Amino acid sequence: MNEGTLAQALKHSVVVHDRQAIEESIARMSxxxxxxxxxSVPVYLTVMHGGLPFAAQLALELGARGLDLEFDYLHATRYRGAQSGGSLHWKHRPATPLRGRRVLLVDDIxxxxxxxxEVRAWCRSEGALDVRIAxxxxxxxxxxxxxxxxxYSGLVVPDRYVYGYGMDYHEQGRNLPAIYALE
Structure with a gap:
């Protein structure tokens, strides 16, 4: 299928995980x-843009369970809207000092x-004591x-082009409340 509109993609996609399954997996992970x-109060680094919906939901689940977080974010990409990645491009590095801190990187997939x-290696080079990935x-x-x-991971998705709940279809559909896979 050629790059097109989100509406076209949805016609050629199946729901892999619905909203309820996603939210239940996030609660279990938390x-x-x-x-x-x-x-501890970890530095909670959301990987933008894709990690935003998941990171928000996970942060609320962690707060409900009594874990405080220090929020920051980073924006590093290899895709820039394409389906395959190139070299890492930093758009924003975290402002919070990581030296001596525990870090939780939060991303969509x-x-x-x-x-x-590469982001984990950068966090370590900044002196983070412990860097984990959710x-x-x-x-x-x-x-x-x-x-x-x-x-920490919530769901397994097929080895296909997936989008929704943070993941994009050519910069579209990140705010879909389910995960879809192109057929």
């Missing part, structure tokens, strides 16, 4: 994160993990960057 970060791998979805394949996995 328990483990709260337990692992108990006694771990596909092959190149972006998250991803709403993990793509089902074996092409991930060696050594990169999500420490």
């Amino acid at each position: 328990v483990r994160i709260r337990n692992d970060f108990a006694g 771990v596909d092959e993990g190149h972006t998250l791998s 991803a709403l979805a993990v793509k089902a394949h074996n092409r991930c960057v060696p050594g990169l996995t999500a420490d």
Whole structure:
């Protein structure tokens, strides 16, 4: 299918995970994160733009379970609206000092993990004591960057073009309340 409108994409897509399944997985994930970060106030780094819907929902679940967070964000991309990635381009680095801190990177998906791998390495180079990754979805394949996995993940998605709940279809559909896959 050629790049087109979101309406066209939806006609050729199936729902992989509906809103209820997404929200239930985020609630389950929040328990483990709260337990692992108990006694600390982690720097909660949302990876923009895709991580925003998931990060907001996860933050509320963590707050409901008594875990305080220090919010910041980063914007690093390899895609720039394309379907395949290139070199990492930083649009915004976090302003919060990471030296001596525990960091939770929050993103929409771990596909092959190149972006998250580079961002995690950057956080470590800034002196973070512990850098963990929370991803709403993990793509089902074996092409991930060696050594990169999500420490906390909610859902598995097929090895197809997926969009919705933060993930985009050519910069469209990030605010869809479900995850779709092109057929």
